[in-house]
Amino acid sequence: MITFKNIEIKYDDFVAVPNLSFAVNEGEFFTLLGPSGCGKTTTLRALAGFLKPTQGSIEIAGVDITAMPIDERQVGMVFQSYALFPTMSAYDNIAFGLKIAKKSKAEIDTRVLELAKMIDLTPEQLAKNVANLSGGQQQRVAIARALAKKPKILVMDEPLSNLDAKLRKSLRKEIKEFQKSFGITTVYVTHDQEEALMLSDRIAVFNKGQIEQIGRPQQIYNESATEFVCKFIGEANSLTAADLAKLGIEVSDASASDAFYVRPEKVSFSRTASAVNRIAGQIVGKEFYGMYGYYQIEIAGTKLISFQRESKAEQHRNGE
Amino acid sequence: MLFLEYFKLKGKQFLTLCYMIPLVFGGIMLSNGYLFTYGKRGFVTRFLIGHFPNLPADWFGGFGAVLFLMTFACTAHYMIFFRNAFKSIDFQTVEAARGLGASDFKILTKVVLPALKPILLTCIILLFQTGLMAMAAPLMVGGRRFETIGPLILTFTQRPASRMLAAVLSLFLGVFQLGLLFVIQRNERRGNYLSISKVKTTIEPTRIKQPLLNLGAHVVAYLFALINLLPLVVVVLFSFTDFKTISTRELHLNSFSLENYQRVLTDRSAYHPFLTSVVYAGLAAIAAVALMTIAARIIFKYRNRLTTVLEFLLYLPWILPGLMFALGLVLAYSRPRWIVFGHPLTGTLVIMLVAYIVVMLPNTFRFLKAAYFSVDTNLEDAAKNLGAKPIYSFVKIVLPIILPTILAMLALNFNGKLGDYDLSVFLYNPIAKPVGVVIRSNSNPEYGVDGIAINFVYSVILMVINALVLFFVYADGKTKIKQLFKKENKKSGE
Ligand SMILES: Nc1ncnc2c1ncn2[C@@H]1O[C@H](COP(=O)(O)OP(=O)(O)OP(=O)(O)O)[C@@H](O)[C@H]1O
Ligand SMILES: [Mg+2]
Numbered sequence: 125m126i127t128f129k130n131i132e133i134k135y136d137d138f139v140a141v142p143n144l145s146f147a148v149n150e151g152e153f154f155t156l157l158g159p160s161g162c163g164k165t166t167t168l169r170a171l172a173g174f175l176k177p178t179q180g181s182i183e184i185a186g187v188d189i190t191a192m193p194i195d196e197r198q199v200g201m202v203f204q205s206y207a208l209f210p211t212m213s214a215y216d217n218i219a220f221g222l223k224i225a226k227k228s229k230a231e232i233d234t235r236v237l238e239l240a241k242m243i244d245l246t247p248e249q250l251a252k253n254v255a256n257l258s259g260g261q262q263q264r265v266a267i268a269r270a271l272a273k274k275p276k277i278l279v280m281d282e283p284l285s286n287l288d289a290k291l292r293k294s295l296r297k298e299i300k301e302f303q304k305s306f307g308i309t310t311v312y313v314t315h316d317q318e319e320a321l322m323l324s325d326r327i328a329v330f331n332k333g334q335i336e337q338i339g340r341p342q343q344i345y346n347e348s349a350t351e352f353v354c355k356f357i358g359e360a361n362s363l364t365a366a367d368l369a370k371l372g373i374e375v376s377d378a379s380a381s382d383a384f385y386v387r388p389e390k391v392s393f394s395r396t397a398s399a400v401n402r403i404a405g406q407i408v409g410k411e412f413y414g415m416y417g418y419y420q421i422e423i424a425g426t427k428l429i430s431f432q433r434e435s436k437a438e439q440h441r442n443g444e
Numbered sequence: 445m446l447f448l449e450y451f452k453l454k455g456k457q458f459l460t461l462c463y464m465i466p467l468v469f470g471g472i473m474l475s476n477g478y479l480f481t482y483g484k485r486g487f488v489t490r491f492l493i494g495h496f497p498n499l500p501a502d503w504f505g506g507f508g509a510v511l512f513l514m515t516f517a518c519t520a521h522y523m524i525f526f527r528n529a530f531k532s533i534d535f536q537t538v539e540a541a542r543g544l545g546a547s548d549f550k551i552l553t554k555v556v557l558p559a560l561k562p563i564l565l566t567c568i569i570l571l572f573q574t575g576l577m578a579m580a581a582p583l584m585v586g587g588r589r590f591e592t593i594g595p596l597i598l599t600f601t602q603r604p605a606s607r608m609l610a611a612v613l614s615l616f617l618g619v620f621q622l623g624l625l626f627v628i629q630r631n632e633r634r635g636n637y638l639s640i641s642k643v644k645t646t647i648e649p650t651r652i653k654q655p656l657l658n659l660g661a662h663v664v665a666y667l668f669a670l671i672n673l674l675p676l677v678v679v680v681l682f683s684f685t686d687f688k689t690i691s692t693r694e695l696h697l698n699s700f701s702l703e704n705y706q707r708v709l710t711d712r713s714a715y716h717p718f719l720t721s722v723v724y725a726g727l728a729a730i731a732a733v734a735l736m737t738i739a740a741r742i743i744f745k746y747r748n749r750l751t752t753v754l755e756f757l758l759y760l761p762w763i764l765p766g767l768m769f770a771l772g773l774v775l776a777y778s779r780p781r782w783i784v785f786g787h788p789l790t791g792t793l794v795i796m797l798v799a800y801i802v803v804m805l806p807n808t809f810r811f812l813k814a815a816y817f818s819v820d821t822n823l824e825d826a827a828k829n830l831g832a833k834p835i836y837s838f839v840k841i842v843l844p845i846i847l848p849t850i851l852a853m854l855a856l857n858f859n860g861k862l863g864d865y866d867l868s869v870f871l872y873n874p875i876a877k878p879v880g881v882v883i884r885s886n887s888n889p890e891y892g893v894d895g896i897a898i899n900f901v902y903s904v905i906l907m908v909i910n911a912l913v914l915f916f917v918y919a920d921g922k923t924k925i926k927q928l929f930k931k932e933n934k935k936s937g938e
Contacts, residue, residue, distance in 0.1 A: 174825055195831035207822035211844035221830030273830065 125150040125185060125309045126171065126277065132179035133166050140166045141333040144180070148311060148326075153303050155312045157320040158330030159356065164313040165204075166333075168279050171311060172199045184276060200270030202280040206262050208254040214265045215240075215250040221273045239268040242302070259287050260295055267302060278303070279311045284319065296322060317357045321345060329353045351383065360385040361428050370424040371403060391430035393421060393440075407444045446560070449530045450552060452649040453665050462669035466517045468910035469676050472865040472880045473903040474517050475584040476887050477675030480682070480896065482509070483585070487678050509585045510592075514578060516672050518571045526560075526567055533559050548650050569624050576617065579866040580880075584887060593617065594866070601870060607775065676907075683900035690897055708901045718902065721862055721879040722909075728800035729857035732808050733850055735801070740812040741838070758809045761802050770799055770870035796871040796878070803867060804857045815849035816842075855917035859910045879906065 126148040133141040141163045148154040156164045169175045171182060173194035181190045189197050208217050215236055222232045240250050243264035254262060263283060270278055283299070284292045300323050303310050314320050320327050321341040328338045329352070337349035348354035355362075363384045365375050375384070393405065408427070409420035412434075419430045419440065432440075453459060466474055481488050482504035493499050533556060541551045557564075582592040593613060600610035652658040682690055689699040708714045739758065743751045761769055773795055819842055827837035843850075861867075865880035872881050879902055886895030 172829060174828070194828050199829070201826065201829045203822045203826055205820055205822050207820060207826035209823060209826075209841050211841070220827070220832075224831045224836065269826075269830070 125152070126154075126311070127183040128167075128171075128180070129183070130180035131167075131170065131177045131182065133163075133170055133175055134178045139333070141170075141177075144333070144335065146328055146335060146338060148309060151307050151309055153300070153310045153312065153323055153325045155314060155320045155324040155327045156330055157314055157317060157327050157356075160315055162330045163333040164315070164330055165281055167330075168201075168281050168311065168313050171277075172201050172279055173197050198273070198276040200273065200275035200278050202266045202270045202278070202283045204282045204285060206266040206283075206286075208262055208266055208269070210253075210255055212254065213251055214245060214254050214257060214261075217254055217265055218250075218268045218272050220269065225273060235272060236268075239272060242305070243268045260291050263287070263295060264298070267299070271306065271308070275308070277309045277311065278306075279313075281313045282315070283312075284314070285316075292319075299323065321357070329356060331356075345387075348385070351385070354385045359388050359429065359431075361388060361391065363426065367426045370426055386428070388418075388429045389431045391421070391428050392432060393419070393430060395440075395444075407440055407442055410440065410442050446526075446530075446557075447661070448665065449527060450556065450650060451661060452651040453662060455666075456649070459665055459669050462673045463516075463519060465672050465676055466519070468859070468914060469679075469903065469907045470517055470910075471863045472580045472584075472883045473679075473863050473906055474675070475513065475580045476883055476899055476903060477679045478504070478509075478513055479584055479887060480900075481675040481678045487682075488674060504585070506586060506590055510578075510582050510590065512671075513581045513585050514575050516668075517581065518574050526563060530560065548653070551650075565627070569627060573621060573624060576620075577866065579869065580884070584884070598869060601774065611775065679900050679903050683897070683904045685897075687894065687897060690900075704897045704901045708898060708905070714898055717877050717879040717882040718905065720876045721864075724797055724800060724876075724878060725858050725861040725864070728797055728804060728861060729854050731797075732801045732804035732857055733812075733853050736805060736808040736812050736853075737846075737850060740809055740816055741842075744813060744816040755809075759806050761806050769802065770867050773799055774870060793873050793876055796868060796873070796876075799867055799871050800861050800864070804861070808853045808857060811849055811853055812846065815846040819845050851917045855913045859913055862910065863906050 128144050128146050131141060131144040132139065133144075144167065156167060158164055166175065170177050173189075173192065177190060181188055183189065184197065184199075209220065212220070218236045218239055219232050222235060227235075236250070237247075240247070245261065245264065245268075249257065249261065254265060257265065263286075266283070267278075267280075270280075280299075284295055287295065296319060312320075312323060321344070324341055326338060326340055327344050329336045329344060331352050337344060337353045339347070339349075344353060345357055348357060351362075354360050363371075363386065365380065365382055365384070368375055368384060393407075403423055405421045405423035405428075407419055408422045411418040416431050416433050417440070419432060421428050421430055448456070448459060448463065469477065480486055483489065484501045484505070486504070489499075489501060489504065492503075493501065537555055537559070538551055541555045546554065577594050578592065579594045579598065582590055583595050586592070597610045597613050597617075600606040600613065652661055683704055684700045684702065686699055686701055686703060689696070708718070736758075739754065743755050777795060823841055823845075824834075824837050827841055828834075832840070863880045863883070864878065865884055868878045868881050869884070872878055883899050883902055886899045888895070
């Protein structure tokens with residue numbers, strides 16, 4: 125559906141994206157994930173047409189759109205700050221694009237009401253100035269506005285980063301549901317790995333303008349292709365072959381500089397359970413995180429971190 | 445201002461209103477009102493002499509009087525800036541200092557004043573400039589032997605033979621101003637607090653604890669307010685009286701009439717200056733704001749060497765005092781120039797309009813540019829994404845957002861030049877005398893009581909216009925009135 129071919133994007137002399145290629149499938153929820161300043165917004169803006177790549181080409185549905193004007197691309201955009209028009213009502217915001225497209229009044233009305241129903245806005249709320257809507261409602265209006273003209277592609281730039289943690293979680297679900305029900309190809313930008321893992325069909329992990337890995341969330345998390353991906357997507361114990369040897373794990377053909385990563389939730393411990401692959405260790409640090417505990421364990425001179433559910437039956441203390 | 449804002453005084457709203465009077469009753473009108481109230485044969489002077497026969501009749505004159513008048517007249521104009529800066533002080537810093545055991549005096553000098561330093565310095569310099577350039581106040585209240593540079597330049601300019609001397613004098617002024625501008629710019633780079641935003645954060649005024657000091661503060665505050673208020677009241681009152689009352693300054697109940705107003709409104713020679721001023725100030729305000737709305741947009745959007753130069757040019761009138769600029773115009777366009785299609789401009793109707801517009805540019809530009817800066821650039825991208833062309837998104841999205849600033853600038857510009865004398869006196873065309881110039885010549889004793897009566901009416905009408913404009917544009921008058929109606933409707937509906 126979307127193909128980036130050897131895209132290079134520059135700000136004056138600064139190369140923000142050196143050489144980028146990827147493809148997004150029809151109907152897919154595709155996420156660009158990466159740390160701040162890695163070029164996610166830049167990539168998205170190139171897709172929407174706000175930036176012209178200095179090299180390479182972008183195709184949508186087989187059509188080269190690299191030089192196509194913004195308004196012909198049929199890419200709907202949701203901005204990080206929402207960029208709702210502050211002097212207008214929610215209704216006028218959603219209707220804005222339709223009015224420009226010179227749709228008839230009746231047509232506009234039907235479409236706006238249809239969208240309002242999907243985003244759960246009452247007619248009274250539609251008539252309100254957007255400044256008087258809650259953060260969550262504003263966010264939904266922004267999505268409805270982007271979808272009003274039935275674009276082929278929806279792009280969203282960190283649409284949840286302005287909201288508090290709780291609202292973020294509930295809206296995350298809604299976004300996923302919208303996307304499913306519209307079945308629209310979506311390119312989503314975030315620097316929040318949890319968000320990316322939960323929402324995406326596929327994730328592209330970005331670093332310094334380059335893609336480190338593209339894959340399904342499970343792949344990205346469990347089979348990280350690079351150290352950067354592994355560390356960015358979640359916590360990890362980083363071990364050398366020597367460390368592993370001390371733990372009784374033999375690895376063949378590994379050099380001294382090779383690193384091995386183990387996710388903390390894969391490290392479990394218990395006073396009683398008898399199983400294979402067990403080795404004695406001591407808890408040297410503990411932090412309480414609510415649902416689970418964050419433990420630092422020292423085994424044979426190697427420090428490991430472990431996430432473990434707190435259970436009533438077995439409570440662990442420091443020094444144990 | 446600091447005194448008024450920082451300390452807790454009873455009836456602060458009333459006091460603030462009184463101190464704001466020069467905003468609507470300023471310039472030449474104010475001088476005129478002061479003259480009639482505190483001048484040689486002034487209303488208050490007579491009253492005072494009746495009680496203290498030793499008081500010299502010209503007690504309110506010379507250096508002291510001009511100083512007093514200028515202080516008040518100018519305070520009002522910088523009040524908006526200053527109050528905003530003051531209100532933006534983080535009150536928690538004051539509370540923190542208090543919590544650490546600092547005395548009120550310590551807090552004022554160590555916490556509040558340092559935070560206000562940039563704005564104080566800017567205000568002081570701008571005030572200083574205004575004072576340096578002043579025309580109306582020293583001319584009218586100063587008295588015969590009181591000379592300042594502004595009126596001197598005017599005198600020299602009026603005779604072609606000494607125009608060069610005037611030019612030298614104003615050049616001297618200009619250099620001086622350049623120095624001041626440099627200081628301001630350096631100062632502002634450290635923190636720009638000038639803003640006309642209406643946002644309010646609550647800073648609690650401090651109570652003066654010693655009763656005697658507290659009483660003293662109140663007396664001073666109210667005395668100044670009264671001195672400021674009296675001329676206004678007197679002008680309004682006497683505008684409704686006949687010639688005899690005005691010349692004797694003795695008010696009787698039956699001396700009131702609408703005769704003066706009738707004359708101003710029906711006699712062409714009386715209302716003509718008025719119309720002239722409204723047209724000039726209105727046209728100039730609209731032109732300046734329209735030009736700057738476009739220029740600020742271009743400069744904001746396209747940063748390059750050309751726009752930097754343009755921006756500097758727009759600030760030029762700020763460096764060049766109005767006075768010097770007017771003189772420059774007179775000298776430059778007394779002969780045909782290619783830039784104005786080979787016609788001499790001096791003495792034409794256009795030159796004053798041009799001057800009005802030009803002196804409005806710097807401030808208008810400044811505030812509009814700030815307004816553009818406050819508009820989220822993503823908004824235009826969003827509009828583009830939805831298919832809007834640049835002009836459409838500018839008109840539909842950006843313009844409505846900066847509209848309050850546009851209106852505020854229209855109002856401030858219009859009010860500022862409606863009763864203008866200082867600039868107009870150099871440039872007016874005899875067939876279209878602006879009201880400020882007429883008020884000045886009317887206040888000459890040789891024009892007799894007649895002129896004074898007309899002046900009062902002019903002043904009252906100007907004041908009403910100014911107040912209305914400010915109320916509607918700046919104080920959200922429209923919404924207030926709407927709310928009032930809503931309340932009324934609710935009441936009557938119940
Ligand atoms: N207008 C610009 N001019 C010059 N450099 C820019 C501009 N916009 C972004 N950059 C630079 O390009 C790089 C990528 O920026 P981009 O905004 O795409 O990052 P991002 O991944 O979206 O980051 P964030 O998560 O902080 O939004 C950064 O190093 C940034 O400094
Ligand atoms: Mg970004």
